[in-house]
Amino acid sequence: MTAVKIGVIGAGTVAGGVFHVLLRNQAEITRRAGCKLHIVAVSSRTRSKIDNLLTTLNANDVEVVADPFAVVRNPNIEVVCELIGGTTLARELVLEAIAHGKHVVTANKALLAVHGNEIFAKAREKGVIVAFEAAVAGGIPIIKAVREGLSANRIQWVSGIINGTTNFILSEMRSKGLDFGTVLAEAQRLGYAEADPTFDVEGVDAAHKLTLLSAIAFGIPVQFDKAYTEGITKLTAQDIRYAEELGYRIKLLGITRRHPEGVELRVHPTLIPSKRLIANVEGAMNAVLVKGDAVGATLYYGAGAGAEPTASAVVADLVDVTRLLNADPSHRVPSLAFQHDALDNAPILPISEVHTAYYLRIRVADQPGVLADITRILADQQISLDAVLQKEAELFEPASQGVAQTDLILLTHQTQEKLMNAALEKIQALSSVLAPVTRIRMEELN
Ligand SMILES: NC(=O)C1=CN([C@@H]2O[C@H](COP(=O)(O)OP(=O)(O)OC[C@H]3O[C@@H](n4cnc5c(N)ncnc54)[C@H](OP(=O)(O)O)[C@@H]3O)[C@@H](O)[C@H]2O)C=CC1
Numbered sequence: 001m002t003a004v005k006i007g008v009i010g011a012g013t014v015a016g017g018v019f020h021v022l023l024r025n026q027a028e029i030t031r032r033a034g035c036k037l038h039i040v041a042v043s044s045r046t047r048s049k050i051d052n053l054l055t056t057l058n059a060n061d062v063e064v065v066a067d068p069f070a071v072v073r074n075p076n077i078e079v080v081c082e083l084i085g086g087t088t089l090a091r092e093l094v095l096e097a098i099a100h101g102k103h104v105v106t107a108n109k110a111l112l113a114v115h116g117n118e119i120f121a122k123a124r125e126k127g128v129i130v131a132f133e134a135a136v137a138g139g140i141p142i143i144k145a146v147r148e149g150l151s152a153n154r155i156q157w158v159s160g161i162i163n164g165t166t167n168f169i170l171s172e173m174r175s176k177g178l179d180f181g182t183v184l185a186e187a188q189r190l191g192y193a194e195a196d197p198t199f200d201v202e203g204v205d206a207a208h209k210l211t212l213l214s215a216i217a218f219g220i221p222v223q224f225d226k227a228y229t230e231g232i233t234k235l236t237a238q239d240i241r242y243a244e245e246l247g248y249r250i251k252l253l254g255i256t257r258r259h260p261e262g263v264e265l266r267v268h269p270t271l272i273p274s275k276r277l278i279a280n281v282e283g284a285m286n287a288v289l290v291k292g293d294a295v296g297a298t299l300y301y302g303a304g305a306g307a308e309p310t311a312s313a314v315v316a317d318l319v320d321v322t323r324l325l326n327a328d329p330s331h332r333v334p335s336l337a338f339q340h341d342a343l344d345n346a347p348i349l350p351i352s353e354v355h356t357a358y359y360l361r362i363r364v365a366d367q368p369g370v371l372a373d374i375t376r377i378l379a380d381q382q383i384s385l386d387a388v389l390q391k392e393a394e395l396f397e398p399a400s401q402g403v404a405q406t407d408l409i410l411l412t413h414q415t416q417e418k419l420m421n422a423a424l425e426k427i428q429a430l431s432s433v434l435a436p437v438t439r440i441r442m443e444e445l446n
């Protein structure tokens with residue numbers, strides 16, 4: 001199959017992420033999409049930024065085009081990826097791309113929250129797709145989850161932390177006592193904030209995203225102008241501290257809820273009990289709770305901003321569009337995600353080959369040299385210890401037969417299962433070990 005030809009507009013944080021991810025994972029993405037995703041042209045305001053990006057990636061087959069309209073009108077380009085942001089030029093470019101029969105992938109929530117009804121209508125007329133997974137909650141595939149995965153449900157409400165910048169600010173203010181301005185500057189440096197960061201801190205960006213979520217959850221037009229929007233600029237460190245003392249965290253929440261008489265659409269700082277999972281979402285992470293009548297409450301968590309998390313969503317949309325263009329309509333999404341003729345034959349590893357850390361509980365006779373024997377056996381298998389705990393010696397009846405016993409609790413660093421098996425065989429054989437050793441595998445999951 002021939003490559004799908006993509007034109008990118010923008011060369012900033014997200015565009016950079018898209019270039020990097022597409023290049024780094026090209027083989028894997030091609031196995032999923034069924035053909036190569038080829039960026040043939042890029043256009044942006046500052047030429048030097050494009051040159052830097054292309055030089056870093058050694059991407060010399062990408063045409064640099066001064067006029068972005070030349071990209072959206074280029075008959076050779078099938079998909080336009082709009083990554084400049086804003087609602088003026090971006091709107092003109094997206095409408096022009098649609099008018100030229102191109103599919104559009106965008107991360108621009110402001111554009112769709114304000115002009116979405118017009119843009120989606122034009123796309124429908126022209127039979128093209130406007131895909132926007134990256135526009136809501138960065139790398140979390142929340143659009144796909146609500147639009148497809150939950151389509152059996154009557155959705156009752158959606159509520160979430162959907163702005164990474166403000167969540168980062170609130171987390172850093174709470175945990176490090178830093179002041180608002182310092183943390184905002186850091187969020188800007190890390191590429192989380194909007195070009196105009198007042199959109200973040202005044203809740204406007206979250207309201208853009210909530211508008212889109214509300215539309216796809218309840219089947220209503222996008223109505224950003226009706227959203228109630230309150231940001232975090234009036235919050236003080238004192239409020240954050242007092243809330244904490246009362247067992248709450250303050251989060252900027254977007255909430256949309258359906259009632260017989262209408263739909264709530266609101267963004268504002270909100271106290272949430274500290275023990276709730278969503279109250280513990282920190283930094284630039286986002287989390288969205290969706291309550292459906294059949295499924296109940298479901299929670300989606302992940303990076304809400306930044307170059308590569310956002311690129312993850314943009315590229316997923318590009319793969320969807322590619323499958324639409326190239327795949328046999330009855331097998332558009334392969335059953336096993338990868339094209340059937342591109343499945344890998346990587347073997348499944350036996351458990352003996354797996355690497356994990358371990359918790360060991362060893363019931364031993366409380367006598368000198370026992371710990372030394374055990375640690376020597378572990379060291380012989382190159383297994384190093386992370387922590388050791390010895391419970392006070394007790395007399396256990398009746399199995400103890402009068403021998404003073406103690407439990408040794410060991411946490412190890414990562415090792416291979418077969419090395420641990422060999423060590424455990426020897427440990428178990430020690431006369432000072434009085435019961436079968438308990439072994440529980442440990443995972444950091446980070
Ligand atoms: N950053 C993030 O974490 C996320 C961003 N988004 C959305 O993605 C989009 C892009 O954001 P991001 O990459 O962060 O923004 P950046 O400001 O980093 O990049 C924007 C790019 O577009 C170019 N550009 C801006 N205006 C024009 C113009 N008038 N003509 C030509 N080029 C222009 C900029 O050029 P120049 O280099 O001259 O400034 C820059 O290369 C926005 O819609 C944003 O809301 C969505 C999810 C996450």
Ligand SMILES: N[C@@H](CCO)C(=O)O
Pocket residue numbers: 135137138162163164165166192193194200205304305306
């Ligand atoms: N400025 C946005 C980017 C991701 O949409 C945020 O901080 O969440």
